Amino acid sequence: MPWPADLGPVICVVGARPNFMKMAPILRAFADHRPALPALLVHTGQHYDRDMNDRLFSDLRLPHPDINLEVGSATHAVQTAAVMQRFEPVLDERRPSCVLVVGDVNSTLACALVCAKKDVPVVHVEAGLRSHDRAMPEEINRVLTDQIADRLYTTERSALANLTREGVAEQRVCFVGNVMIDSLLANRQLAHAPAKTLQAVGVDPALIDDRRGYAVVTLHRPSNVDRAETLQALLAVLREVSESVPLIFAMHPRTRANVERFRLGDLLSSPRIVLLPPQGYLEMLGLLAGARLVLSDSGGLQEESTALGVPCLTIRENTERPITIEQGTNTLVGANPQAIRQGVHEILSGAGKSGRIPEFWDGRAAQRIAADLATWLLARHAQRAG
Missing domain, CATH: 3.40.50.2000 (Glycogen Phosphorylase B;)
Structure with missing residues (x-):
């Protein structure tokens, strides 16, 4: 069954280097899912070095962005405002089914805020992580994005306790594992x-x-x-x-x-x-x-x-x-x-931690996201159509 023609694409947002590693396996999983989830990649340009940017996209086999907002570096307030101002017309023009944001950078929160004002569903990958240090700008971004998000994907089970303590309903949360590890495992044999x-x-x-x-x-x-x-x-x-x-x-x-x-x-x-x-x-x-x-x-x-x-x-x-x-x-x-x-x-001296691989750090987190998100979006679509 093809994706419904009247159900818009998933806008996927990247803004800084760590976002690229998380988004690459997600986009591949969207393309491999049946039906394929249509996706539009938006790069806010929050962190932008042309040489490094090109290398990262090539290394990760990540498609070049469909849209680059080119906001550049600035203070937290100026950068967040610039992303919001430039992202809003994208929503108006592309009419997405939802917007998927990853991690905790300024672009993550900025795009989520625009969606909240425009009544566009927000999907947050890597939700529920907490340092409990509000002096970290990233912690503020995490907490606020999770409050706005409609669907929250977590990397570890302890994240659910953080979210429920902050009033996020458990039915909005889905434990899928760590997409960063998807990238690592997919590229381990290609490493220099x-x-x-x-x-x-x-x-x-x-x-x-x-x-x-x-x-x-x-x-x-x-x-x-x-x-x-x-x-x-x-x-x-x-x-x-x-x-x-x-x-x-x-x-x-x-x-x-x-x-x-x-x-x-x-x-x-x-x-x-x-x-x-x-x-x-x-x-x-x-x-x-x-x-x-x-x-x-x-x-x-x-x-x-x-x-x-x-x-x-x-x-x-x-x-x-x-x-x-x-x-x-x-x-x-x-x-x-x-x-x-x-x-x-x-x-x-040989006394360092050896550790073990956490649950769902198995290279299939993005596949679980694609399967759950497709089900969730199609159910919302059917409910609204009915």
């Missing part, structure tokens, strides 16, 4: 070898042949990189850690700018620390898969390291992904140098 990634930037791969392997580092959260004292302390302990294990530091533009602004570059001037620009998905996946450990403040790397069985030290005081601690390879160490030292020592 770490030696190839280092050679591409002129680094001798012999650096990572040490018997202890290497560590992957990323830092980008404002709480870690926007204050000189905090960033200096973190870079100092990373320099110290590099004496025990070489570091491959994929440096976010925000972090690089602050290292220069605070004149902290000398702390990273070591043959045991490799500084890389932001990497493509396949390069980063290869680096993670081959690492002895990960030091990061990224939410996505907590999940990916758990899926890969690589110990992860998360440089944050909290996490919205508790399953990576309870079942996975993740340990919170905050920005505490002593906790970081101790965590690295334990991992290198």
